[in-house]
Each structure stands twice: as structure tokens, then as C-alpha cells.
Amino acid sequence: MSNSPEYHVPALSRGLQIIEMFNRDKRVLNTQDFAEHLGVSASSTYRIVQTLLDMGYLKKVTRNAYELGPQVVSRGFAFLAGRDLVDIASPYINELRDNASISCHLGIRDGLETIYIYRAQASQRLSVNIPLGSRLPCHTNAMGRVLLQQLSDIELNAMYQTLQLDIYPGPHPQSLPELKKLLKEEWGQGFSSNRSDNATAIAAPITNYLGQTIAAINISGADQIMNNQEQFENAKEQLLATASAISRLAS
Missing domain, CATH: 1.10.10.10 (Winged helix-like DNA-binding domain superfamily/Winged helix DNA-binding domain)
Known part of the structure; x- marks a missing residue:
């Protein structure tokens, strides 16, 4: 050349x-x-x-x-998808599952929904198992709220203007202002957490070299485990370390 x-x-x-x-x-x-x-x-x-x-x-x-602009993000995500995000992240998620003995998942956002694209299921009887391909409203789960955090007020207003949040039962946010407040709080602490159906999930972002969120991972266990503050903190720290390791590969 x-x-x-x-x-x-x-x-x-x-x-x-x-x-x-x-x-x-x-x-x-x-x-x-x-x-x-x-x-x-x-x-x-x-x-x-x-x-x-x-x-x-x-x-x-x-x-x-x-x-x-959006082309940079989409082109960057297409490159990452070409390397296969699941192939990149799965060894780290499996290791997280093995070390914490709690189920873990990988998700991406499609509009207002979180799509579960990988899972590492713990062997315990009380483990949480979300089937691959599941779609859940973003505001009702920890990974989804992580994926919403980088959106601006204008984008959130446009996306949620026709959705009535209070059709979903608490403790999920019941209004857009309540959702925005929660997103800001969770962004500030570096992780999201969500309790539902006797289980608690903690989620953290997977980011690219610009700090833009391209996916999220969670660690999700039964309340019998996650209600213990020491176990919760240990799981959270392992999750954050794993998210950082995957993000370095995505950069």
C-alpha cells in the first residue's frame, strides 16, 4: 500500500x-x-x-x-456482533456463575424490551432461569434499566409517551418521572437491582471504548440467598469485575 x-x-x-x-x-x-x-x-x-x-x-x-451519531454506535455494534458478543462474554459469565453459584444472563435492548441472549444457569434447586430469547419490558428488570440509562430525556419521552407504566405492578416504576429518577440513581451507583417473584437480580453495563452501553449482564438469585447483605455485596462486586473484563474486550 x-x-x-x-x-x-x-x-x-x-x-x-x-x-x-x-x-x-x-x-x-x-x-x-x-x-x-x-x-x-x-x-x-x-x-x-x-x-x-x-x-x-x-x-x-x-x-x-x-x-x-447513531451510525458510529450501530457500526461499532455490528463489528462486535461479527465477533459474536456471546462468544466473547460467555466464558466470563460462566466463570461468574461458577464463582458465585448464582445464575447469570446476558441481554441487549430492542426498543422497549430486554432480550436475553445468553444464560449460565446455576445448579441449585432455587436457581433463577430465564429462557433464552425471552423479552421483558426494560423498565421491569435490572438489565433493561441498565440499557436505558444512556438515553436522553428526549429519547425516553419519545419512547414511553404512549406506554402506561402503571399497568405493570410495583415495585416497578409506575410513571415516567419515577422511572427517570430510578435510572439516574442506578446510573450513579454503577449498577441496577430488581426484586420480583421471590428473586433479586443485579445488573451492570457492558460498554465500548466510548463508554456507550452495548449490552448488560446480570446475576440473579433467589431471595433466600440475595437477602443476605454479605452475599449480595459479594455477588455485586464479582458482577462489576466481570462486566469490566468483558467491556475491555469490547473496546
């Missing part, structure tokens, strides 16, 4: 450099940031930024501020 300058496309290079500027700490950047990084005037970035907007690689936040 030639490195000759005659084959170099400056506009393409600048567009890719703009995308590469975003990371965990820099999620929103403005036109002046782009210009300073590229060493050009702000006006000279206009066509490049507009092209990235039109193609979905950037998304406008305010008049001159941008975040990565």
Missing part, C-alpha cells in the same frame, strides 16, 4: 480525525474544538461536519455542539 501524498484525501482524513476526538471524557464537542484539533479555521470544517451529520456519524446537540 502506498503512503504517497498523492493518494491522501485531506477531507476524509479530517472527518476521521473528528470522529476519533470523541472518547469517554469528551462526549460533546463544538466546532471550535474541531478547528483547533485540525489546525484550521472553524469555517473550513463546516462541510466536513455537515457531511458527518448527513451520514449519521455526528448528531447535533446544540447550535455548534455535537456528539457521536
Whole structure:
């Protein structure tokens, strides 16, 4: 492959450099940031930024501020899916199940639903077993709420405007403001937890190199086990360590 300058496309290079500027700490950047990084005037970035907007690689936040667009996320997820997310995560989830002796699951979001795409079932009689392919409303389970946490207020409003949350019994959130409050609290603590049908689940995010959530894993056990605070904390710490290990491979 030639490195000759005659084959170099400056506009393409600048567009890719703009995308590469975003990371965990820099999620929103403005036109002046782009210009300073590229060493050009702000006006000279206009066509490049507009092209990235039109193609979905950037998304406008305010008049001159941008975040990565849906194409970056979807392309990144497609690459990860090509490597097979289950193949990447399953050894770690199996090890978590073996160490904690509690069932574990892997899930992704499809609209308002959590889809269970892998399970590692514990052998105990009281183990929790959610069948593969199960779909549950996101707001009613710990993995689903982890998957909702990165959505903006605007996105949540659009998604839940026609859904009556109180048709699902408590302790699930009974309104959108209640759901938003819970999502904020759980995001701050780094995990979600949910109790239903005499079982408790704890969930943590699987993230890519930008810190964007692409999947979630949980550890789910009978209340006879999870009501013990020491066992709950031990399970939570093992879960968080496993989620971090899988996220490093997804980056």
C-alpha cells in the first residue's frame, strides 16, 4: 500500500480525525474544538461536519455542539456482533456463575424490551432461569434499566409517551418521572437491582471504548440467598469485575 501524498484525501482524513476526538471524557464537542484539533479555521470544517451529520456519524446537540451519531454506535455494534458478543462474554459469565453459584444472563435492548441472549444457569434447586430469547419490558428488570440509562430525556419521552407504566405492578416504576429518577440513581451507583417473584437480580453495563452501553449482564438469585447483605455485596462486586473484563474486550 502506498503512503504517497498523492493518494491522501485531506477531507476524509479530517472527518476521521473528528470522529476519533470523541472518547469517554469528551462526549460533546463544538466546532471550535474541531478547528483547533485540525489546525484550521472553524469555517473550513463546516462541510466536513455537515457531511458527518448527513451520514449519521455526528448528531447535533446544540447550535455548534455535537456528539457521536447513531451510525458510529450501530457500526461499532455490528463489528462486535461479527465477533459474536456471546462468544466473547460467555466464558466470563460462566466463570461468574461458577464463582458465585448464582445464575447469570446476558441481554441487549430492542426498543422497549430486554432480550436475553445468553444464560449460565446455576445448579441449585432455587436457581433463577430465564429462557433464552425471552423479552421483558426494560423498565421491569435490572438489565433493561441498565440499557436505558444512556438515553436522553428526549429519547425516553419519545419512547414511553404512549406506554402506561402503571399497568405493570410495583415495585416497578409506575410513571415516567419515577422511572427517570430510578435510572439516574442506578446510573450513579454503577449498577441496577430488581426484586420480583421471590428473586433479586443485579445488573451492570457492558460498554465500548466510548463508554456507550452495548449490552448488560446480570446475576440473579433467589431471595433466600440475595437477602443476605454479605452475599449480595459479594455477588455485586464479582458482577462489576466481570462486566469490566468483558467491556475491555469490547473496546
